[in-house]
Amino acid sequence: MITVSGLTKRYGDRTVVDDVSFTLEPGTVTGFLGPNGAGKTTTMRMMTGLVPASAGVATVDGRSYGELPNPGAVVGTLLDASAVHPGRTGRTHLRLLASAVGVPAARVDEVLHQVGLADAARRRVGGYSLGMRQRLGIAGALLADPPVLMFDEPVNGLDPEGIRWMRDLLRGHAARGGTVLLSSHLLGEVEHTVDRLLVIGDGRIVADGSVTSLLGADGVAVRALQPRALAVALEAAGFHVEREDDGVLVVADASPAEVGAVAAAGGHVLVDLRPVQRGLEDLFFQLTTSPKGNLR
Numbered sequence: 001m002i003t004v005s006g007l008t009k010r011y012g013d014r015t016v017v018d019d020v021s022f023t024l025e026p027g028t029v030t031g032f033l034g035p036n037g038a039g040k041t042t043t044m045r046m047m048t049g050l051v052p053a054s055a056g057v058a059t060v061d062g063r064s065y066g067e068l069p070n071p072g073a074v075v076g077t078l079l080d081a082s083a084v085h086p087g088r089t090g091r092t093h094l095r096l097l098a099s100a101v102g103v104p105a106a107r108v109d110e111v112l113h114q115v116g117l118a119d120a121a122r123r124r125v126g127g128y129s130l131g132m133r134q135r136l137g138i139a140g141a142l143l144a145d146p147p148v149l150m151f152d153e154p155v156n157g158l159d160p161e162g163i164r165w166m167r168d169l170l171r172g173h174a175a176r177g178g179t180v181l182l183s184s185h186l187l188g189e190v191e192h193t194v195d196r197l198l199v200i201g202d203g204r205i206v207a208d209g210s211v212t213s214l215l216g217a218d219g220v221a222v223r224a225l226q227p228r229a230l231a232v233a234l235e236a237a238g239f240h241v242e243r244e245d246d247g248v249l250v251v252a253d254a255s256p257a258e259v260g261a262v263a264a265a266g267g268h269v270l271v272d273l274r275p276v277q278r279g280l281e282d283l284f285f286q287l288t289t290s291p292k293g294n295l296r
């Protein structure tokens with residue numbers, strides 16, 4: 001298990017990661033979500049000893065990353081996929097990594113195959129696309145078949161097929177009892193991959209929970225032949241209605257059945273009715289402007 005306790009990073013008088021605490025459980029994929037600059041990369045870098053923490057600790061099964069005898073065999077990281085010598089071939093890069101983590105060279109061809117780079121293995125990394133570099137970084141993380149995977153923005157540059165592949169890889173890892181942390185600033189990229197969301201904003205954890213508890217259906221989008229009349233009826237029934245530019249009405253905290261009932265009672269003709277989930281932006285807005293002020 002990974003335990004992060006009070007991790008803090010200050011640059012000068014700026015606190016970019018502020019007292020961050022969480023645990024990561026085996027068998028779980030955790031999404032580390034937040035907008036650009038929220039502190040995801042810095043937190044992951046502190047967890048893996050790449051930058052020193054100003055305060056707090058991160059441990060893997062009770063030991064800090066630096067105390068692990070062979071950290072690469074325990075935590076596979078993808079923290080900067082562009083930090084690869086462009087003149088080396090993918091295969092040479094992985095062979096060097098393999099010897100550094102004490103893995104037989106034969107494993108290199110296995111992971112190249114696993115990430116779909118077998119055909120490009122003898123090409124120089126400088127000629128790889130962004131997606132290929134991401135795959136190479138992932139291959140490096142998988143070399144020692146570590147129980148923990150920590151990936152920073154892994155779907156950057158991947159096409160839809162690549163995103164699906166990544167999802168299967170990470171879900172498969174967790175299904176075998178592995179622990180996964182992956183960061184993203186786009187909820188849509190990870191919401192079907194992760195079991196749990198850890199949301200960070202401005203260096204602080206603002207929410208921690210299951211995807212459904214944080215992002216459960218939040219309302220209904222409805223399109224009617226006469227949207228104005230329906231909006232009036234819905235408001236008269238006590239619902240809060242937002243009118244979108246394209247004529248769609250968004251009804252907060254309502255189910256399709258409730259909206260359908262109001263429409264039927266007033267004889268309104270509906271042309272579309274569907275639940276809407278809030279996106280990360282909406283979730284953020286709600287979390288950071290909560291009048292209760294107890295979500296931070």
Ligand SMILES: Nc1ncnc2c1ncn2[C@@H]1O[C@H](COP(=O)(O)OP(=O)(O)OP(=O)(O)O)[C@@H](O)[C@H]1O
Pocket residue numbers: 011016034035036037038039040041042043185
């Ligand atoms: N070496 C540094 N010196 C000063 N400030 C830094 C340094 N590294 C990061 N920061 C600042 O810390 C804040 C958090 O950055 P970080 O890269 O951790 O965010 P992030 O959530 O990973 O964002 P992104 O999605 O853009 O990668 C940013 O405001 C960044 O400018």
